[in-house]
Amino acid sequence: MSGWWAYLEEQTRREADASVLRDRRLMAVKTVWEALRPLGPGLREAEQVVHARYEALADRVRHRPPDPLDLPTLTARTTALPGQVAAIEALWDGDTVHDWFVVLIAVLEDPAGEGHLATVHHYPGGHPPGLAAAAAGRALADSLKVPFHFASPDTPDDQAPRWRTT
Numbered sequence: 001m002s003g004w005w006a007y008l009e010e011q012t013r014r015e016a017d018a019s020v021l022r023d024r025r026l027m028a029v030k031t032v033w034e035a036l037r038p039l040g041p042g043l044r045e046a047e048q049v050v051h052a053r054y055e056a057l058a059d060r061v062r063h064r065p066p067d068p069l070d071l072p073t074l075t076a077r078t079t080a081l082p083g084q085v086a087a088i089e090a091l092w093d094g095d096t097v098h099d100w101f102v103v104l105i106a107v108l109e110d111p112a113g114e115g116h117l118a119t120v121h122h123y124p125g126g127h128p129p130g131l132a133a134a135a136a137g138r139a140l141a142d143s144l145k146v147p148f149h150f151a152s153p154d155t156p157d158d159q160a161p162r163w164r165t166t
Helices: 003-007 010-021 025-039 043-056 071-079 129-144
Strands: 084-095 099-109 113-120
Touching: 003 025, 003 043, 010 025, 010 043, 025 043, 071 099, 071 113, 071 129, 084 129, 099 129, 113 129
Parallel strands: none
Antiparallel strands: 084 099, 099 113
């Protein structure tokens, strides 16, 4: 485990562990980072401390289930949006905690905007997020009779062109 854990006050340790046990990784990192910042460690060290806590508490962490990708759930989510669906789009995104993942959205007209439908992470033993998001997005778009757009289904690219710009 990272040696920085020993420098944290007991209250900070309890807060970080509570966030880890609820699978709130970013909150745990924020708690640890803010406590360690006066001592000099950066964000990367805080992430390493939290990663070590995930390993130490692994059997007790209540992992959030993945977003559902079944057609009835996605259809219900589009129905609840405040505008008419013009297209379904899949976009790559990523961060230091989750690596690359795909966000499935509904592109809206009247009023213009977009609505989040699901976030597709890579899970051990599961399909790559690009494949899973493409299959779910295409099925939803077909059922709604709207276009489906995924500019880079095979390779993570958060700069790929969007549906409205193609």
